[in-house]
Amino acid sequence: MALCALTGKPITTPVVSKKSGGLFEKAAIEEYISQNNQDPLNGESLSEEDLIEVQTSRTVPAKPxxxxxxxxxxxxxxxxxxxxxxxxxxxxxxxxxxxxxxxxxxxxxxxxxxxxxxxxxxxxxxxxxxxxxxxxxxxxx
Structure with missing residues (x-):
């Protein structure tokens, strides 16, 4: 299971940044964008429209x-x-x-x-x- 680059926790709703190709948890990256308006991996300006939601068949939540x-x-x-x-x-x-x-x-x-x-x-x-x-x-x- 992939971990979010921002939180280090398992990703339940994955999204990909068009600018850097980074994989993030949707809620975490949206909060980061609202505060910084940039991609956390390369520093380029980023908006919520630049995020692509990844379609998965099933996401199994990890045990804490x-x-x-x-x-x-x-x-x-x-x-x-x-x-x-x-x-x-x-x-x-x-x-x-x-x-x-x-x-x-x-x-x-x-x-x-x-x-x-x-x-x-x-x-x-x-x-x-x-x-x-x-x-x-x-x-x-």
């Missing part, structure tokens, strides 16, 4: 700049830092919660494996006892 001073830049940086610190805190909290869940889940898994191993050992011992009982029963007959 909030970062035009050091205090406003510091405020922007402080806001960004605060947002990052909050996000970091939330992520650390989620990681801690995930660690607790993982620890608990691993504990229950380990306990389940121990129970399964104990049951398998008891089953194997019971099967061995049954086989011994069957073998002793068959040898006595």
């Amino acid at each position: 700049s909030t970062s035009d001073s050091i205090p406003s830049l510091l405020q922007i940086f402080q806001s960004e830092y605060d947002a990052l610190a909050l996000e970091s805190f939330e992520l650390k909290k989620q990681i801690l919660e995930a660690k607790k869940e993982l620890s608990s889940t691993l504990y229950y898994h380990d306990a389940a494996v121990k129970v399964a191993a104990t049951l398998m050992t008891e089953r194997d011992e019971a099967l061995a006892a049954i086989q011994r009982a069957n073998a002793n029963g068959n040898s006595t007959t």
Whole structure:
């Protein structure tokens, strides 16, 4: 988006000077002409009839700049830092919660494996006892 040579702000209603070819905001150049009667770029005499309105399909207004001073830049940086610190805190909290869940889940898994191993050992011992009982029963007959 073009900036007005007089104001340095975005142009919403563009006009071109016939004398210098400069691009200006219509309201700003009309006010300048009414006070000085000359083109601000080359100093030649200029009237409102020497301005040509530029036809555009659509002009998108620019957002006002909030970062035009050091205090406003510091405020922007402080806001960004605060947002990052909050996000970091939330992520650390989620990681801690995930660690607790993982620890608990691993504990229950380990306990389940121990129970399964104990049951398998008891089953194997019971099967061995049954086989011994069957073998002793068959040898006595």
